[in-house]
Amino acid sequence: MTKRMTARGLMERKERGEKITMLTAYDYPTARIIDAAGVDAILVGDSLGNVVQGQATTLSVTLEDILYHTRMVARAVDQALVVADMPFLTYQVSPEEALRNAGRLMQDGGAQSVKLEGGTEVAPTVRRLVEVGIPVIGHIGLTPQSVHALGFRVQGRTAEAAARLMESAFALEDAGACAIVMELLPAEVSAEISRRLKVPTIGIGSGGGCDGQVLVLHDMLGIGGGVLRHNRRYAEIGQAIKDAAVSYAHDVREGAFPGPEHATTLGDAEADVLAAVRRVERRHPEGVREGSGEVGNPYGGPR
Numbered sequence: 130m131t132k133r134m135t136a137r138g139l140m141e142r143k144e145r146g147e148k149i150t151m152l153t154a155y156d157y158p159t160a161r162i163i164d165a166a167g168v169d170a171i172l173v174g175d176s177l178g179n180v181v182q183g184q185a186t187t188l189s190v191t192l193e194d195i196l197y198h199t200r201m202v203a204r205a206v207d208q209a210l211v212v213a214d215m216p217f218l219t220y221q222v223s224p225e226e227a228l229r230n231a232g233r234l235m236q237d238g239g240a241q242s243v244k245l246e247g248g249t250e251v252a253p254t255v256r257r258l259v260e261v262g263i264p265v266i267g268h269i270g271l272t273p274q275s276v277h278a279l280g281f282r283v284q285g286r287t288a289e290a291a292a293r294l295m296e297s298a299f300a301l302e303d304a305g306a307c308a309i310v311m312e313l314l315p316a317e318v319s320a321e322i323s324r325r326l327k328v329p330t331i332g333i334g335s336g337g338g339c340d341g342q343v344l345v346l347h348d349m350l351g352i353g354g355g356v357l358r359h360n361r362r363y364a365e366i367g368q369a370i371k372d373a374a375v376s377y378a379h380d381v382r383e384g385a386f387p388g389p390e391h392a393t394t395l396g397d398a399e400a401d402v403l404a405a406v407r408r409v410e411r412r413h414p415e416g417v418r419e420g421s422g423e424v425g426n427p428y429g430g431p432r
């Protein structure tokens with residue numbers, strides 16, 4: 130039996146020079162497949178706001194949303210580390226509120242760790258969660274919850290901005306974070322930060338010098354979304370779903386589905402059963418009691 134991945138296990142991967150693999154998932158069947166594929170960590174990302182809910186940003190994702198999806202994922206997973214993303218305003222108000230919310234993701238959701246966005250400014254919160262035994266993954270660079278401040282663009286391109294990212298990474302490591310996601314950093318900057326940290330970095334759009342990689346599942350499966358520079362589409366599942374739906378609709382319209390093999394038949398009982406069905410007479414409208422307020426089936430039968 131393969132062992133369950135832990136926060137400590139991620140660090141050991143880095144110590145052994147082995148790359149860490151992480152993907153997002155938001156429901157039971159996909160989490161089950163990804164877990165069986167041997168991916169190290171499954172992130173119930175607030176990216177579900179974009180790829181599942183169809184929102185333009187992640188800002189409207191709630192703690193209840195993440196809890197709902199984390200429960201499904203946690204139920205499915207035997208081996209991977211389940212990481213629940215902390216949504217906007219569930220950890221920024223105070224470390225105590227963050228603790229209560231992270232606690233819910235672990236206790237009610239079944240997560241084994243949480244991820245939150247931000248650097249130096251969230252370090253006291255990370256420390257508070259780690260103190261009570263909650264493994265925390267940091268997230269620096271392009272932090273989508275700050276989209277209205279940062280835009281969707283590569284971070285850390287200037288000397289000053291890159292140095293601030295290094296400071297943030299140190300602050301998160303010192304606060305006890307067990308890993309740090311680095312989103313949309315120049316490859317040279319993320320490689321240097323990865324070299325200088327003891328904890329593993331998990332990159333997205335930040336080059337191959339990180340200690341691991343994460344992608345949003347729907348992006349790598351080709352479900353919706355446009356072309357993203359940082360992404361590789363490992364399958365065209367969106368197209369496969371569309372082709373299947375077109376074939377199904379065609380077959381139904383042409384009488385090619387269902388076939389005889391898709392239903393049971395009565396055999397010797399046919400005559401008796403159909404005679405019984407034919408003896409039944411419609412009780413409506415007599416069946417509707419006068420003055421009862423009942424209206425019968427609004428879609429079909431007489432009123």
Ligand code: KIV
Pocket residue numbers: 153172173174175176177214268310312333343344345
């Ligand atoms: O929400 C998410 O899926 C993420 C990944 C892009 C790292 O934060």
